[in-house]
Amino acid sequence: MSKLLRTLNLTIGYKKRNRSRFVVAEGINVNLKSGEFVCLLGPNGAGKSTLLRTLAGLQKPISGDVMINGTSIYNFSPRDIAKHLSIVLTDRPSIGFIPVFSVVALGRYPYTNWTGSLSSQDEEIVWRAIRAVGIEDLANRLLSELSDGERQKVMIARALAQEPKIMILDEATAFLDLPRRVELMLLLRKLANESNIAVLLSTHDLDLALRSADRLWILPKGGSIIAGIPEDLVLNGAFSAAFDGSNVVFDKRLGTFVFESPERGRVVLESSSSLDDVVTAWTCRALTRAGYVIVSDEVTPLKIKISNENGSGTVWRMIWDGKVEKRACSLEDLISKLGSMANVA
Amino acid sequence: MTVEAEKFKTLISKGVYDVTVESERGSFSSALRWFFLLVVVAILFLLELCLGSVMVPVGDIVKSLLDPARADERWREIITVFRLPRTITAAFAGAGLGIAGLKMQTLFRNPLAGPYVLGISSGASLGVAILVLSAWNLGLPAVFSKTALLGNISIVVASIIGAGIAFSVVIAFSRKVQHSVTLLIIGLMIGYISNAFVEVLLQFAAEHQMQRFITWTFGSFGGVTWVQLKVFVPTVTMGLFLAVVMMKPLNALLLGEGYARSMGVNVQRTRILLISGSSLLAGGVTAFCGPVAFIGIAVPHLCRLIFRTSDHRILVPAVILMGAILAMTADLISQVPGSKIVLPLNAVTSIIGAPVVIWVILKRRQGLEV
Numbered sequence: 001m002s003k004l005l006r007t008l009n010l011t012i013g014y015k016k017r018n019r020s021r022f023v024v025a026e027g028i029n030v031n032l033k034s035g036e037f038v039c040l041l042g043p044n045g046a047g048k049s050t051l052l053r054t055l056a057g058l059q060k061p062i063s064g065d066v067m068i069n070g071t072s073i074y075n076f077s078p079r080d081i082a083k084h085l086s087i088v089l090t091d092r093p094s095i096g097f098i099p100v101f102s103v104v105a106l107g108r109y110p111y112t113n114w115t116g117s118l119s120s121q122d123e124e125i126v127w128r129a130i131r132a133v134g135i136e137d138l139a140n141r142l143l144s145e146l147s148d149g150e151r152q153k154v155m156i157a158r159a160l161a162q163e164p165k166i167m168i169l170d171e172a173t174a175f176l177d178l179p180r181r182v183e184l185m186l187l188l189r190k191l192a193n194e195s196n197i198a199v200l201l202s203t204h205d206l207d208l209a210l211r212s213a214d215r216l217w218i219l220p221k222g223g224s225i226i227a228g229i230p231e232d233l234v235l236n237g238a239f240s241a242a243f244d245g246s247n248v249v250f251d252k253r254l255g256t257f258v259f260e261s262p263e264r265g266r267v268v269l270e271s272s273s274s275l276d277d278v279v280t281a282w283t284c285r286a287l288t289r290a291g292y293v294i295v296s297d298e299v300t301p302l303k304i305k306i307s308n309e310n311g312s313g314t315v316w317r318m319i320w321d322g323k324v325e326k327r328a329c330s331l332e333d334l335i336s337k338l339g340s341m342a343n344v345a
Numbered sequence: 346m347t348v349e350a351e352k353f354k355t356l357i358s359k360g361v362y363d364v365t366v367e368s369e370r371g372s373f374s375s376a377l378r379w380f381f382l383l384v385v386v387a388i389l390f391l392l393e394l395c396l397g398s399v400m401v402p403v404g405d406i407v408k409s410l411l412d413p414a415r416a417d418e419r420w421r422e423i424i425t426v427f428r429l430p431r432t433i434t435a436a437f438a439g440a441g442l443g444i445a446g447l448k449m450q451t452l453f454r455n456p457l458a459g460p461y462v463l464g465i466s467s468g469a470s471l472g473v474a475i476l477v478l479s480a481w482n483l484g485l486p487a488v489f490s491k492t493a494l495l496g497n498i499s500i501v502v503a504s505i506i507g508a509g510i511a512f513s514v515v516i517a518f519s520r521k522v523q524h525s526v527t528l529l530i531i532g533l534m535i536g537y538i539s540n541a542f543v544e545v546l547l548q549f550a551a552e553h554q555m556q557r558f559i560t561w562t563f564g565s566f567g568g569v570t571w572v573q574l575k576v577f578v579p580t581v582t583m584g585l586f587l588a589v590v591m592m593k594p595l596n597a598l599l600l601g602e603g604y605a606r607s608m609g610v611n612v613q614r615t616r617i618l619l620i621s622g623s624s625l626l627a628g629g630v631t632a633f634c635g636p637v638a639f640i641g642i643a644v645p646h647l648c649r650l651i652f653r654t655s656d657h658r659i660l661v662p663a664v665i666l667m668g669a670i671l672a673m674t675a676d677l678i679s680q681v682p683g684s685k686i687v688l689p690l691n692a693v694t695s696i697i698g699a700p701v702v703i704w705v706i707l708k709r710r711q712g713l714e715v
Contacts (some may be wrong), residue, residue, distance in 0.1 A: 058606055082609030093600045096456075098655045109597055109608035115658060116593040162608065 004198050005032040005055065005166055010064035012047060012054045021062055024050045027224040028064070030217055032166060032200060037192040039209035040202040042219035043243060048202040051219065052170050055200070057081045068166070082110035086162035088155045088169040094144060100154050101139045104130055107161030129160035132191060149180035153187075160191065167191075169201040173208075181205060185212045206243065207256060210234070218242045264291035265338070271306040279306060279314055286331045292338070302341075304334070375659075378651060382666040386436075389673040393432040394424060396682035401428070427567070430574055432673065435566040438630045439640055439672025441581040443648075443664040444588045445626040446641030451595050451657070452619045455525040456705050459642025460627035463515050463532030465508045466636035467539035469628045470562065472507020473500055474543045477558070478550055497576045497632075505580075505628030511535055512624050526706065563689035564635040566676050577633050584626035588661050591618060595657040638691045639698020640675070644668045646701055671697065 011026035024047035032038060042048050053059040055066055057073045066073050068084050076084070086107065095103075107129065108122045118126065130139055133153045138146065143154065152172055159167050169188070173181040185201075185208050192199040192214070200217075203209055209216060210230045218226045218233060220242040226233065233239045240250035243257070251258045267287060271280045283306060284294055303319040316328040318341060325341065328334035394406045405420040410429075413421055442460060449458040449465075460466050476499060518531045543562075547555050569577065588595075594615045597605040606612045630637065648663040649655060675697060679688040 056607060058603065077609075078606065078611055079609035082607060085607070087603070087607040089601075089603050091601060091603070093454075093604070095599050095655050096649055097653050098599065102656060103600070106597060106600065106608065109593070109610070112593070114590065114593055116596060 003031040004034050004069065006067045006070075007031070007055070008065045008067065010054065010066065011062040012050050012059075013062050014050075015062065023062060025219060025222075025224065026062075030225055030227050032198040034165065034198055035193055035196045036214040037189040037199045037212070038201070038215045038217060039213035040200060040217045040219060041204075041206060041209055041242070042202075043221050044204075046219045046221045048219055049170055051225075052087075052168050052200070052202055056085055056087050056168050058087075079110045082162060084164060085166045085168065086159035086164040088152070088159050088167070088172045090171045090174050092148065092151060092175075096144060098143050099139070100135065100141055100143060100146070101126065101130070103143050103154055104157045104161050107158040107163075110162065125163065126161050129157045132160055132195070133157040133187065148175050149177075149184070152176065152184065156184075156187070156191075160195070164197060166198045166200065169199070171202055171204070173201070173203055173205060181208060185209075189214070206239075210239075210255065261289065261291040263293055265302060266293045266295050266300045267338075268296060268300050268303045269294050269306070270303060272308065275306055275308055275314075283316070283331065283334075286335060290335045290338070375652065382663065382670070385670050386666055386673075389670060389677070390432055390436070392677060393435065393673050394428045396677060397423075397428060397680050398683075398685055399423070400683070430569050430571060431567045431676070433574060434569045434577065434634065435672045435676045436669040437578055437581045438566060438634050438637060439644070439668035439670070440665040441584055441626040441630045441668070442637060442641040442672070443644030443668025444585055444661065445623040445630075446643075447645040447648075447657075447660060447664050448588060448591075448595070448619045448623045449641070450645055451598050452616065452623075453519055453525070453528060454598075454601065455519075455528055456646070457525050457529040457642065457702065458532075459639070460508070460623065461636060461638045461640075462529060462536075462642055462702070463512075464534075464536030464539060465511050465515070465532075465624070465627045466631050466638075467536040467543075468511020468514075469504040469508040469631035470636050471539040471543050471546075472503040472505070472510075472628070473632060474546045474558065475507075476500060476503035477554075478546050481550070481554065494572055494575065497573050501576055501580055501629055501632045504632035505624055507539075508628035508631065509621070509624040511539060512620055512627075516620065561635045562691075564637045564691040564694070565679075566634055566672070566690065569633050573633055577629060580629035581626060584622050584629065585665060587618060587622035587625070591615065591622070592657040592661050595619075595661075599655055634690075636691075637672075638694045639701070640668060640671055640694055642705075643698040643701040644671055646705060647671070 007028050007030055010028040011023060012028065013021055013023040013025075015021055028051070040048055040051065050059065054061050057066070057076070057078075060074070068076070073081055073084075105118055105122070105126045108118060108126065109116065112118065112122060130136055133156050135150065135153050135157060138150060138154065143151065146154065156167075156169075156172070159169075173184050176184065185205070188199050188201060189212050191197065201213075213230060215227060216230050216233055216239075218238055220226075223242075226238045226242075228236075228238070230239075234250075234252055234255070240252070244250060248257050248259045250256075269280070269283065269287070271283075283304070287294060287304075301321045305317040305319060307315055307317070309315045312329060314329075316331075316334045317324055318326045318328070318334070318337060320341065326337050328337050391403070391406070395401055395403060401420050401423060405417055406424055408416040409421040409424040413425070445465075446459040449460065449463065450456055452458075480499075514535055515528070515532055519528055522528050522531065543558075547558060550558065594605065594610045597608050597610045598615070602612050605615075627641070644664050644667050645660065648660055648667050651667070652659050652663055654660065671694075675690060675693045679690045679693045681688060
């Protein structure tokens with residue numbers, strides 16, 4: 001795979017009016033290859049949007065260069081950049097009367113004449129983009145009638161109709177519910193892999209990015225960008241270095257972030273062998289969330305036994321110092337009774 | 346048959362994919378709408394010539410226009426000296442203000458934008474007031490007679506510069522405000538400030554001059570001479586032409602500046618062209634007709650409703666026709682045909698236009714966006 005887009009020692013930021021410079025990130029050397037889906041991750045304020053704007057040629061870098069196929073994009077005319085690169089933004093344009101087809105057709109902007117009329121070939125490309133995103137049944141609807149998820153798909157179809165070699169999406173999955181976000185991520189990966197374009201998405205969905213991206217770019221606050229495949233970045237600690245907070249840590253084993261609640265007590269968990277693991281697993285989660293640390297030692301006086309009783313389903317027994325103290329028939333019940341027990345103890 | 350094709354076929358049979366039929370039906374009914382607009386323009390043009398304080402028979406109108414030598418001198422004079430220039434002025438002023446409003450609404454992505462409500466027309470008045478008063482005090486009153494070409498050109502230039510300055514101030518504020526109603530309020534304030542300066546300046550003017558200026562601020566399509574038309578028509582035509590060549594970037598701007606730039610629009614240049622285009626139109630119209638209220642904001646909304654589109658390739662010609670229609674209608678009403686009464690033009694346009702603004706504010710979320 002060839003390196004489609006490459007940055008050379010890029011320093012991004014803003015030039016202020018008094019000519020001083022506000023550097024957001026520096027020493028950026030990354031590349032994008034055709035056919036790959038890359039997620040750009042980074043904490044708030046690390047400069048993800050600034051980087052994307054710079055790569056898209058919407059903003060000048062402080063120093064360094066962005067090259068597409070070996071040519072600096074600052075030597076491109078706006079129209080030439082548009083033929084190589086298209087974008088999808090977070091903001092939701094509100095337009096009164098514009099059908100979805102016309103919005104997607106605006107993607108042909110750099111190719112059409114001064115009136116913007118579509119040739120039959122342009123029209124075919126617009127339909128192809130609409131089909132690729134799966135919004136055929138929306139083509140005649142007005143943009144203003146669509147849901148956020150549908151609207152974002154329309155904007156992706158528009159970006160595709162521009163026939164780019166690179167598609168850049170700035171937090172395009174924000175505002176969407178989880179199923180819609182998963183759908184969109186999978187769609188982007190499919191587009192990248194099947195249409196052989198490079199897709200770069202900035203996102204806050206770390207979990208989803210870890211699961212679906214071909215590669216990740218991690219932009220830590222004040223640091224330089226780190227690129228690699230998700231699993232490598234997790235193993236070498238780059239992932240947790242960028243995102244761990246004072247009480248949020250990345251659990252490598254679980255592959256997700258866990259947070260520490262103030263400790264309220266220690267419990268030993270015992271489950272009868274006839275029981276489903278799922279009950280045990282969710283009991284662990286409930287206890288951890290409520291601030292109990294699950295241990296397996298002999299000195300902890302509090303023990304919880306889970307068993308399946310005929311007739312009454314799953315039962316949790318709280319045992320203090322070997323004597324049966326209380327029973328609970330739901331996790332909610334268990335947590336509230338544990339609370340009152342802890343107070344007594 | 347592939348699965349894809351199969352799916353496509355079911356979509357067609359369900360009517361979901363009825364694009365061709367839809368567009369044919371669309372073009373048929375849109376042809377009807379164009380025909381309707383053109384007919385209304387023609388009828389109003391004729392009515393403008395026909396009606397007024399006295400009614401001119403249609404036969405005499407045709408004779409005065411086509412065969413002036415044989416026409417009744419009295420009718421000919423009314424038609425060629427008064428009513429024809431007035432009608433041409435109304436049509437061009439309406440088209441110009443409508444297009445200025447359309448450009449501004451798309452540029453600001455704000456359905457409440459328009460040359461009058463954002464204070465652009467008031468800026469133009471201020472430009473004219475400064476020029477007229479300073480020339481008077483410098484002893485150059487003759488330059489501003491209604492029949493002197495040079496004087497008329499300088500008034501248009503002053504008016505356009507005043508409009509341009511007011512526009513730049515609004516643009517500077519628009520960068521800082523998010524909400525469209527806020528921009529409207531800032532525009533109204535800029536209008537008040539410009540008008541206040543005009544009033545201060547008027548204190549230094551001679552009585553009869555002050556009277557003439559105040560009458561001018563009521564707005565009127567009448568009293569424009571053929572010499573003035575030689576300046577007015579090319580100015581407005583240039584502004585309209587600038588809108589026609591900008592239809593494509595205007596469509597791209599519907600998605601916002603970020604998207605427009607990413608599609609290859611030179612946003613900086615487009616903004617400058619749009620600002621100068623609307624200043625040219627608002628300034629040019631204001632120089633001769635006074636600050637005419639609400640036509641600029643109302644016409645684009647009426648066209649979006651009639652054609653149910655935000656596509657500028659349809660809106661630009663539609664706004665030109667609809668602007669002419671609305672302006673000629675307002676002019677006809679203001680003359681109260683058959684009576685000696687003449688109402689101030691702005692009273693009529695405000696009664697038609699201000700409700701449109703209220704309606705836009707109330708209905709905003711239901712497709713009345715730009």
